[in-house]
Each structure stands twice: as C-alpha cells, then as structure tokens.
Amino acid sequence: MRCEDCLPLIEEYFDGEVEESAGATMGAHLAACATCAAALDALSFEQEIYARYDRRLEVGPDLWARVSAEIARDTPPPSTAAPRPFLSRVREQLAAAFGVLAARPALASSLALLLVAAGVGSLWLSRRQQTVRPAEVADKGHAGGVPTTPTTPTVATKVNPAVTPSTGTTPEVTPPAEGSLTGDTAGPNHAVAATRGDSRAAGARRPNSRPNGADVDLETLLASAPATQASTNVVSISAEEHEGTDDTAALFVNASAPAREVAAGNARLLDPEEKELARHVEQAQMLLRSIKNARASESGAVDVAYEKTLSRKLLVQNATLQMEAEVKGDKGTKQVLDTIEPFLLDIANLRENPSRDEVRSIRERVRKNQIVAALQVY
Amino acid sequence: MNERLAVNTMSLELGQPGTHAGALMNSTEELVARVRAGDEDAFRLIFDRYSRPVLGFIFDMVGDRSLAEDLAQETFVRAFRGLQTLRDETKLSTWLFGIARNCALEQLRSRRRDAGNVEIDAEPAFELHDRARTPSGELLDKELSGVIQTALQKLDEDKRTVFTLKVLQQRSYEEIAEITGFSVGKLKTDLHRARAEMRKRIGPYLGGEQ
Numbered sequence: 001m002r003c004e005d006c007l008p009l010i011e012e013y014f015d016g017e018v019e020e021s022a023g024a025t026m027g028a029h030l031a032a033c034a035t036c037a038a039a040l041d042a043l044s045f046e047q048e049i050y051a052r053y054d055r056r057l058e059v060g061p062d063l064w065a066r067v068s069a070e071i072a073r074d075t076p077p078p079s080t081a082a083p084r085p086f087l088s089r090v091r092e093q094l095a096a097a098f099g100v101l102a103a104r105p106a107l108a109s110s111l112a113l114l115l116v117a118a119g120v121g122s123l124w125l126s127r128r129q130q131t132v133r134p135a136e137v138a139d140k141g142h143a144g145g146v147p148t149t150p151t152t153p154t155v156a157t158k159v160n161p162a163v164t165p166s167t168g169t170t171p172e173v174t175p176p177a178e179g180s181l182t183g184d185t186a187g188p189n190h191a192v193a194a195t196r197g198d199s200r201a202a203g204a205r206r207p208n209s210r211p212n213g214a215d216v217d218l219e220t221l222l223a224s225a226p227a228t229q230a231s232t233n234v235v236s237i238s239a240e241e242h243e244g245t246d247d248t249a250a251l252f253v254n255a256s257a258p259a260r261e262v263a264a265g266n267a268r269l270l271d272p273e274e275k276e277l278a279r280h281v282e283q284a285q286m287l288l289r290s291i292k293n294a295r296a297s298e299s300g301a302v303d304v305a306y307e308k309t310l311s312r313k314l315l316v317q318n319a320t321l322q323m324e325a326e327v328k329g330d331k332g333t334k335q336v337l338d339t340i341e342p343f344l345l346d347i348a349n350l351r352e353n354p355s356r357d358e359v360r361s362i363r364e365r366v367r368k369n370q371i372v373a374a375l376q377v378y
Numbered sequence: 379m380n381e382r383l384a385v386n387t388m389s390l391e392l393g394q395p396g397t398h399a400g401a402l403m404n405s406t407e408e409l410v411a412r413v414r415a416g417d418e419d420a421f422r423l424i425f426d427r428y429s430r431p432v433l434g435f436i437f438d439m440v441g442d443r444s445l446a447e448d449l450a451q452e453t454f455v456r457a458f459r460g461l462q463t464l465r466d467e468t469k470l471s472t473w474l475f476g477i478a479r480n481c482a483l484e485q486l487r488s489r490r491r492d493a494g495n496v497e498i499d500a501e502p503a504f505e506l507h508d509r510a511r512t513p514s515g516e517l518l519d520k521e522l523s524g525v526i527q528t529a530l531q532k533l534d535e536d537k538r539t540v541f542t543l544k545v546l547q548q549r550s551y552e553e554i555a556e557i558t559g560f561s562v563g564k565l566k567t568d569l570h571r572a573r574a575e576m577r578k579r580i581g582p583y584l585g586g587e588q
Contacts, residue, residue, distance in 0.1 A: 053526045286463060
C-alpha cells in the first residue's frame with residue numbers, strides 16, 4: 001500500500017470502519033510509514049482532547065418529573081376525560097375496528113373489497129347525478145316533478161382525469177370520492193385508487209402529478225380563497241409556487257417562516273388533534289426512513305412486513321386527517337397529507353416479499369422528492 | 379485507545395450515578411416489552427439509561443442548557459408515545475437519538491440565526507496564550523470545553539450532528555446513518571470536514587500538530 005492510498009482512509013481506519021482485509025493492509029503500512037503513522041497519531045491526540053470535553057451537564061430529578069407529568073397529561077383516565085370532538089371519536093372507533101381486523105387478514109381483505117365496491121358504486125352514482133347537464137336536470141325535474149337548479153360551479157363538479165404517475169410503481173390516482181380509500185393488493189404494479197374529499201379536493205395535485213385540466217381547477221379554487229390560505233399556520237403553499245415543481249421539499253420550505261416559528265414555539269401548547277397530526281407526520285417520516293434503509297436478504301427479497309402494516313395504519317389515519325383538514329379548510333395540512341399518501345399506498349401495496357428493485361423504486365422516489373427532509377422541516 | 383473509547387461508551391450508555399439500579403439489569407428488549415405492556419416504571423428505567431447521552435447530544439446540537447433540557451423532555455415524551463412503532467427493540471438507543479435529533483433540528487430551524495459558518499481555512503476562532511501559562515489542568519479543561527462547545531456551534535447542522543455522534547458519542551457509521559438518514563458517503567464527507575473545521579478552531583490546544 002502507498003501513502004496516497006492510506007491517507008484518505010486514515011480517519012475510517014481510526015474510527016474502526018474499514019473492512020478487515022483493508023485494515024490489515026493499512027496496519028502493515030502504518031507500521032512501516034512514519035508519515036501515515038503521524039497522521040494516525042494526530043487523530044488519536046485530537047480524540048484525547050475531545051475526551052476531556054466536559055459539558056457539566058447533570059440530569060436533574062426534575063427532568064423525569066417533567067417527562068412523567070407530560071406523559072400522564074397525555075393519558076387521562078377515561079372517566080374524567082372531556083368530551084372529544086366528533087371526528088376524534090370516529091377516528092378512535094376506526095382505529096379500534098382496524099386493530100381487530102389486523103388480527104384477521106382474510107376478514108379484513110373481504111371487508112375492504114366490500115367497502116371498495118360500495119364506495120365506488122355510490123361514487124359513480126353521485127358523480128353521475130352531479131354531472132348531468134342543467135338542461136337534462138330540468139327535463140328530469142319536469143319528468144319527476146322535482147325541479148332542480150344546479151348551484152355548484154362547473155369547476156366543482158368536473159371529473160378529475162386520472163393522474164399518471166411518474167414511475168412504474170406509483171399508484172395511479174383516480175378521481176377523488178367521498179371519504180373512500182381503496183387498494184388492490186394483487187401486485188406491486190397494479191393501479192390503486194386513492195379517493196377522498198369533496199369536490200374541492202377533486203383538483204388537488206400530488207407532487208408527482210403532471211399539469212392537467214384538473215390542476216387548473218385547484219388553482220382557481222385556491223385563488224378564490226386567499227383569506228383561508230393566509231390563516232393557515234402550518235404550511236402555506238400557493239398554487240403558483242407549486243406549479244411545475246417535483247421537489248416535495250419546496251412545498252414545505254415555502255411555509256412562511258413566522259408561521260413556522262409560532263408553530264414551533266407553541267409546540268407544547270398544541271391541542272390533541274394537532275399533536276396527533278404531528279405524531280402522524282413523524283410516524284410517516286419514520287416509515288419512509290425505514291423503507292430507505294430496508295436491505296434485501298441473500299435471496300434478493302426484502303422483508304417489508306412491518307412497513308406494510310404501519311403503512312396501512314397510517315393510510316387510515318391519513319384519510320381521516322385529510323377529511324379533518326378539509327373540513328377545517330386547512331389547505332396546508334391537507335397538502336402535506338396528500339403528499340404523503342402516494343408513498344403510503346405504494347408501501348401498503350407491496351407484495352409480501354418484494355424484490356429489491358420494487359423497493360428501490362419507492363426508495364428512489366422518496367429520495368428524489370426529499371420527502372423525509374421535507375417532513376422533518378414540517 | 380480502544381479501551382478508553384469503550385469505557386467512554388459504556389459510561390454514556392449506563393447513565394449516571396444514583397439512577398435506578400434496575401436500569402442496568404434489564405435488557406433493552408425487556409424494557410421495551412414492559413412499556414408496551416403498560417408498565418410505565420419500565421419507561422423510567424429507559425429514561426435513566428439514556429437520558430444523559432441524549433441530553434448531552436441535544437446540548438451539543440443546540441448549545442443551550444435550559445433548551446437542551448426542554449428538548450430532552452420532548453424527546454422522551456415523543457418516545458413514549460411512539461414506542462409501539464419501534465420495530466427493532468435492540469435499536470432503541472439509535473431510535474431515541476433520531477428523535478432527539480429531530481427535536482433539536484426543529485428547534486434550530488425555528489430560531490435560525492446567522493451562525494456565520496467559517497470555512498475550513500478560516501482563521502481560528504480562538505487565539506489562546508501560551509499553554510505553559512495555564513495555571514492548572516482543570517482550568518485548561520474548563521477553558522477547552524468552552525472552546526470545543528463554541529466551535530461545535532459554528533459547524534453547520536449536518537456536520538455538527540455527525541461530529542457529535544461519532545467523536546463525542548462514539549457511534550458507528552451505521553448507527554449514525556440510521557439516526558440521521560444520511561448515506562454513509564455523505565456522513566464520511568461531513569465528518570471529515572467537521573474534523574478539519576474543529577481542528578482549525580481548537581488548533582492552539584493541539585500544540586501545533588494540525
């Protein structure tokens with residue numbers, strides 16, 4: 001080994017991070033080379049200096065008292081608990097139901113299929129009714145004796161064309177429907193319908209989606225509600241800022257700095273729903289990080305059972321939180337949740353033991369979109 | 379050298395004198411299982427075991443004692459709430475440091491200041507007098523600790539994170555990658571640059587060996 005080969009690796013060698021064979025070669029070189037040995041000694045001396053670093057920190061008993069109090073505050077006894085908001089109670093009941101189903105996968109699958117069928121059917125019927133032309137409505141009104149006046153703007157009733165994903169494994173996003181969330185688990189490349197929200201969500205664009213007519217609808221809606229957007233204290237994203245970018249991080253970084261400061265400063269004062277949102281985002285972040293770090297076994301398959309389970313759980317939460325954000329008119333939060341959703345769907349619909357390439361595809365999208373970093377910022 | 383590092387790591391892992399003796403006698407997996415089963419005392423043992431290294435790490439990240447305590451509190455509260463999501467119980471420590479890092483970064487970004495990062499070849503931040511004049515080793519250590527802490531705060535967030543985790547907390551590259559989500563290549567680069575910047579700033583203590 002020559003010094004030019006040894007010196008670039010000297011820190012890794014010192015840190016004990018070179019492979020065994022390379023370490024042996026370097027050890028032999030260091031025993032004979034005064035220059036490289038001096039570089040190693042310098043690192044060793046530095047480490048001794050850092051070992052003398054004394055922060056003069058002690059963990060006082062009050063720290064545990066504060067942690068303990070905070071935990072206790074989080075879990076009040078049910079008898080003394082204040083009445084929870086309706087959506088929170090619904091969410092808890094859903095979570096309990098899905099907890100039971102988790103133990104019975106076959107039953108869960110059957111129920112999911114039934115729900116999907118019912119949801120798609122009712123959606124189709126409602127859409128069909130909404131998209132009837134006024135003249136036709138008038139005709140039918142005459143025929144049925146029920147006069148109807150279309151009060152919903154065209155933009156709200158327009159069916160959103162499917163958004164084509166940018167990669168092969170990205171779920172195909174179909175028009176939003178009222179509160180339904182479906183997934184076909186037959187294979188990794190299947191189309192998954194992710195539908196939710198009311199007509200205002202119909203134009204909501206995913207970060208990876210391409211400009212289309214429906215996006216214009218969203219921008220029109222956003223432009224018509226500036227006051228609501230300004231009042232958002234989590235993330236503020238304008239349609240113009242969103243235009244033409246695939247960089248998810250930009251969505252979050254665009255949040256106004258003062259609003260973020262206020263949000264961070266009041267982190268401990270968040271109400272339970274906001275805390276739940278924060279937890280959800282944190283869990284999604286952990287899930288994506290876990291996928292990023294997933295390793296293949298010798299057979300080339302990747303064990304993602306945990307990620308799939310967590311992803312399914314988060315999908316349910318995500319859908320509920322999206323509904324809540326929609327109801328509150330919190331576009332910023334909804335945008336964040338919309339961004340997370342395609343990744344959750346992809347992970348939830350992976351096969352039991354997907355190939356390295358299937359996981360890599362998701363991993364690449366996570367990396368490309370910088371979504372983990374974006375969620376951290378959020 | 380290796381023995382010294384091993385001792386340092388152990389002292390970090392085992393918390394501090396006067397903590398629950400039980401913290402030393404339970405495996406991490408057992409403690410996690412007990413907390414998941416509703417045993418809050420087991421979480422106290424986890425706190426006793428990891429509070430000191432976590433607090434130290436956060437302090438190195440934010441450079442403020444009181445704030446570090448607040449963020450350590452937040453870290454353990456988040457950990458308690460999210461313990462059900464911990465997949466590999468043997469990586470509790472790595473997981474906790476990941477939460478601690480998130481808490482610290484959230485705080486840092488919310489109160490971002492113009493840190494005035496210096497380049498590697500900038501002038502040393504401190505010009506110390508002749509080391510022979512220092513009255514005692516203790517005083518030197520106190521002064522040195524102040525210099526190191528100030529120098530740490532001048533590193534950018536990524537470099538400070540990897541430097542703290544590797545050099546001060548003795549974490550492996552693999553663990554640092556898990557905590558931060560960085561690739562090993564990035565963390566090696568950041569660590570190399572952080573070492574160079576720190577070397578420049580604490581140069582006077584290195585006796586002209588830089």
